Amino acid sequence: MNKIEHEKLYNIRHTMAHVMAYAVKQIFGEVKFGIGPVIEDGFYYDFELPRSLVPEDLGIIEEKMRDIINNGYQVLNESISFDEARQMFNDQPYKLELINELAQNPENSGVSIYRIGEFVDLCKGPHVASLKELNLKTFKLMRVSGAYWKGDAENPMLQRIYGTAWERPEELKAYIDKIEEASKRDHRTLGTQLDLFSSSQDIGQGLVLWHPKGAMIRYLLEKFSQTAHILNGYDWVYTPHIGRAELWKTSGHLQFYKESMYNAIEIDNEEYYLKPMSCPFHIMIYNSSLRSYKDLPIRYAEYATVYRYELSGTLQGLTRVRGFTQDDAHIICTPEQVHSEVVKALKFSLYILKSFGLNNFKAYVATKPKKKSIGDDKDWNAAIESLKNAVVAAGLEYEIDEGGGAFYGPKIDLKLRDALGREWQCSTIQFDFNLPERFNMKYIGADGAKHTPMMVHRALFGSLERFFAMLIEHYNGDFPLWYAPVQIGIVPISSNHYEYCKELSKKLKTIGLRVNLDLSDDKMRAKVRRMELEKIPIVLIIGDQEVEKEGLSVRSRKEGNLGFMTLNDFLEKIKPELDMGVPKYIMD
Structure with missing residues (x-):
């Protein structure tokens, strides 16, 4: 337009x-x-x-x-x-x-x-x-x-x-059709239909129960991303769910962010707070020993479950919750390194997201808020230019989000457009002018003097919950083979084929595939239909011919009926799709 x-x-x-x-x-x-x-x-x-x-x-x-x-x-x-x-x-x-x-x-x-x-x-x-x-x-x-x-x-x-x-009128009709399709893809509806997750008033609003199939997808997302982080120069860490009030006073969260934090918990006559972010904990790890410029950059990453108070009227499925998990990371570096680290973080973000079949991105560079903010304009302007240059180097379209930065620094927000053209907030790469000073972070420079490092916050999925919701709706619950919760369904035509199917199932599971073997008394068509409703990517039909020739008949959700194959031919065919789930080193 x-x-x-x-x-x-x-x-x-x-x-x-x-x-x-x-x-x-x-x-x-x-x-x-x-x-x-x-x-x-x-x-x-x-x-x-x-x-x-x-x-x-x-x-x-x-x-x-x-x-x-x-x-x-x-x-x-x-x-x-x-x-x-x-x-x-x-x-x-x-x-x-x-x-x-x-x-x-x-x-x-x-x-x-x-x-x-x-x-x-x-x-x-x-x-x-x-x-x-x-x-x-x-x-x-x-x-x-x-x-x-x-x-x-x-x-x-x-x-x-x-x-x-x-x-x-035709534009209105197209929009209404898109809304109706979006309703069919609603992650809350599909989450129930596919038995992925649920929530319950009994455990509290905005808190999620991950069912086995949903938990399997989450495990696969986490495993891929964690391995990719370690391959590409990040150190994995773990930090507590709560911290002393003094920690949050030092960080400024109790001054700038308290309305989103839960009330204090008293332990041994001291106040503790559920963590809304992991930044102070990562800084404590950094500050646990004296660092040299030769040690930098340091990149800490973790899956951090954080807790933020959201109004009950704003809670929605997995997209707005009160307890969620971030793939949180902090890059601590010298001023000379910061631009290249932002470029690398953006490159890594795009690699992770594209690995899940997502390719339609737009970047937003968020500038200094008009009200709450710290740091002088010179630092803000230099950081904003660095972010814009990183976006341009990545070949992305971008818009300026005037005043959209956090109080402690400007940021890049990566937003994805799904199969229906809707925008989802995912990755964030954020400068921080606040915490290095507040926590007296130092490193020994080449001149032998102490200097304050730069720090960049970075989350790729944004939150695992929202990212999962986006994947459900983008794919309509029909996930790519490598992270489908059940990859292969096996349907025997009659009880005469049970033993062959059991042995086939065992072979596939031994090489790491996720298999559902249906040995119920239902008719073959009913079993196949049930697997279609569960959106299992591949269904193997086993009858007399398959047993006699020691093979299998393959039905693919994407490609339809592929006919008879030997087991080796079948495994060779699906190997490229499975290889998509193998992380790579990309930081050259």
């Missing part, structure tokens, strides 16, 4: 948000309005209403929106003073709050409003010039959810209506 088309679609969606608010006002009368921005694929608006919305309300609101659009109103903009705005919105507390915030900025002389018929909203625009530019067949209201005003749990809970709008 070119810039003009993008701007036109933005204006359509922005105007639709106002039309929806107008419709809600006409239907419910007493409405307190929040905000109604454009988002990816659509728009939303937040309301305080006299009653809770139900799904049936969406159709009623849509019809009212069509009535409003049919009137063909002009969309009129004007600027008014702050006093005029306060008078105009005197019964709208959320709008008054926004007006007063705008008035605090001396650069603002007033506010912008937009009129559609009798409806007036506080808004800087832009919008279409007339409702005649809107198409009655190109929008749809999608769902209702709760949303705290300004995203703060201390504020009132409002009702949020999400909608989507497009220029042409």
